[in-house]
Amino acid sequence: MSLDLLISGGTVLDAVTGASRRADVLIRDGKIAAVGDALDAGGADVYDAAGKTVSQGWMDMHVHLREPGQEHKETIQTGARAAAWGGFTAVACMPNTDPPIATRDVVEFVRKRAEGLAVDVYPIGAVTKGRRGEALAEMADMAAGGAVAFSDDGSPVQHGGLMRRALEYARTVGRPVLGHEEDLTLNPHGHMNEGAVATRLGLPGIPGLAEEAMIARDCLLAEFTGGRFHVCHISTARAVDVVREAKRRGAPVTAEACPHHWALTDEAVETSGYDTNTKMHPPLRTAADVQAIKDGLADGTIDAIATDHAPHAAFEKEVEFIEAPFGILGLETCWGLTVRDLVRPGVLTLAQVVHKLAVAPREILGLDVPTFDVGGAANLTVFDDTTEWTFGREHVRSKSHNTPFVGSPMVGRAWAVVNNGQLVEAD
Numbered sequence: 001m002s003l004d005l006l007i008s009g010g011t012v013l014d015a016v017t018g019a020s021r022r023a024d025v026l027i028r029d030g031k032i033a034a035v036g037d038a039l040d041a042g043g044a045d046v047y048d049a050a051g052k053t054v055s056q057g058w059m060d061m062h063v064h065l066r067e068p069g070q071e072h073k074e075t076i077q078t079g080a081r082a083a084a085w086g087g088f089t090a091v092a093c094m095p096n097t098d099p100p101i102a103t104r105d106v107v108e109f110v111r112k113r114a115e116g117l118a119v120d121v122y123p124i125g126a127v128t129k130g131r132r133g134e135a136l137a138e139m140a141d142m143a144a145g146g147a148v149a150f151s152d153d154g155s156p157v158q159h160g161g162l163m164r165r166a167l168e169y170a171r172t173v174g175r176p177v178l179g180h181e182e183d184l185t186l187n188p189h190g191h192m193n194e195g196a197v198a199t200r201l202g203l204p205g206i207p208g209l210a211e212e213a214m215i216a217r218d219c220l221l222a223e224f225t226g227g228r229f230h231v232c233h234i235s236t237a238r239a240v241d242v243v244r245e246a247k248r249r250g251a252p253v254t255a256e257a258c259p260h261h262w263a264l265t266d267e268a269v270e271t272s273g274y275d276t277n278t279k280m281h282p283p284l285r286t287a288a289d290v291q292a293i294k295d296g297l298a299d300g301t302i303d304a305i306a307t308d309h310a311p312h313a314a315f316e317k318e319v320e321f322i323e324a325p326f327g328i329l330g331l332e333t334c335w336g337l338t339v340r341d342l343v344r345p346g347v348l349t350l351a352q353v354v355h356k357l358a359v360a361p362r363e364i365l366g367l368d369v370p371t372f373d374v375g376g377a378a379n380l381t382v383f384d385d386t387t388e389w390t391f392g393r394e395h396v397r398s399k400s401h402n403t404p405f406v407g408s409p410m411v412g413r414a415w416a417v418v419n420n421g422q423l424v425e426a427d
C-alpha cells in the first residue's frame with residue numbers, strides 16, 4: 001500500500017449519496033488523505049482527471065473467471081485485467097469452474113490466486129454439491145472460507161424443495177442465493193429466444209416462460225423462507241413484472257441486468273448471420289423486453305448492472321450455432337453500453353447508473369461500500385461519460401475474444417482504477 005497519488009481536476013461523484021462536486025483526491029499510502037480544492041501533491045504523482053469523474057470503484061457481481069480448470073478461456077489474472085480496464089475494482093466470480101467452487105478449499109484457492117491484484121475477487125460458492133442439483137453443498141463451510149453468495153449459475157436449481165433448503169441455509173449464514181433462472185422442463189433444447197426470429201432461422205427456441213416461471217417460484221420461496229434471493233441476468237418483460245410484484249410484497253428479492261440484454265435483441269442472431277457471439281443464457285430477447293429492462297432499471301426493480309462476463313475460446317465458439325457454448329464477454333463493454341443506452345437517452349442519470357455499479361452489488365453481497373472518508377482505503381474508478389468511440393478487438397483485455405460488440409459505437413470510457421494500493425490505467 002505505498003501508492004501516493006493526487007487525482008487532480010476531476011469531479012468527485014459519491015455513488016452512495018449521488019452528490020458530485022469538483023475536487024481533487026489525495027491518496028497517501030493507498031489511503032484517502034484529503035478530498036478538496038487545489039490540493040498540494042506534496043511530492044505524490046499527479047493524475048490529471050480534468051473532464052473526468054471519480055467515483056467509488058465499481059463492482060461486477062457476475063463474472064466467470066474460469067479458474068480453476070478452464071484457463072484456456074480466462075484466468076483470474078486475465079479476468080482481473082479485463083475488469084480493471086472496464087473500470088471495475090471488484091468482481092464476484094461464479095463457481096462453474098472445474099472443479100467447481102463447491103467446497104471450501106476451492107473458495108480459498110480462488111482467493112489465494114487473487115492475492116496482490118488491483119481487483120478484489122470474491123468467490124461465489126455453489127448451491128449444490130458439484131453443481132449437480134441433487135444435494136446441498138457445504139454452504140456454511142464455504143461462507144466461513146469467504147464465499148460471498150451461493151449460485152449454481154450456468155444451471156438452475158431445478159428442484160424446488162432443494163431451493164427452499166438453500167434459501168433457509170443462506171439465511172442462516174446471511175448470504176444471498178443468486179439464481180440462474182430457467183425451468184429446464186420448459187426449455188429442453190433451445191438455442192435462442194423462442195419467437196418469430198427463431199422460427200424464421202429454424203433454430204429451437206428458449207421461451208421467456210422458462211425464466212419467468214422459475215423467477216416466480218423463487219420469489220415465492222424467498223418470501224416464504226426469508227432467505228435473500230437475487231435474480232441473475234434478468235431478460236424478459238414478464239420477469240421484470242414478477243420481480244416488481246415480489247418487491248411490492250416485501251419479498252427479500254433483488255435483480256441484475258446485463259448490458260447485452262438491453263443493447264441487442266434476437267434480431268442480432270439473424271443480422272449477424274448466426275454469429276455465435278449472439279448466443280448466451282438467457283438469450284437476446286425482443287424490443288419489448290429491452291424496453292421493460294430499461295423501465296425496470298429506472299424504477300429500481302432491477303437493482304444492479306452486472307456483465308455475466310463469460311469467456312470462451314475461439315475454437316469453442318467458431319462452430320455451428322447449435323454446437324456453440326452460451327456466453328459472451330462483458331467487462332470491457334459494460335460502461336460504453338451503459339452510457340450509450342441508459343445515460344445519453346435519459347433513461348437513468350449518471351448517479352443512478354454509478355449506484356447500480358458501485359453500491360448495489362456490494363449491498364446485495366453484504367460487502368462494505370468504499371467511501372471518500374479520510375483514512376479509508378482508496379477504492380476508486382476514474383471515468384467519463386462523453387468519449388465517443390468504437391469498440392474494437394484491440395480493446396479486449398480478456399484472454400478470449402467472444403463479443404458481438406466489435407465495431408459497435410460506445411459512449412463513455414473508464415480511464416483508471418485505484419485499489420489495493422495500485423493505480424491501473426486503461427492503456
Ligand SMILES: NC(=O)N[C@@H](CC(=O)O)C(=O)O
Nearest residue numbers: 064153154280281310326327
Ligand atoms: N451466460 C452464459 O451464457 N454462459 C455462462 C453461464 C451462465 O451465466 O449461465 C458461462 O459460464 O459460459
Ligand SMILES: [Zn+2]
Nearest residue numbers: 153154180281
Ligand atoms: Zn446464468
Ligand SMILES: [Zn+2]
Nearest residue numbers: 094153154308
Ligand atoms: Zn453467468
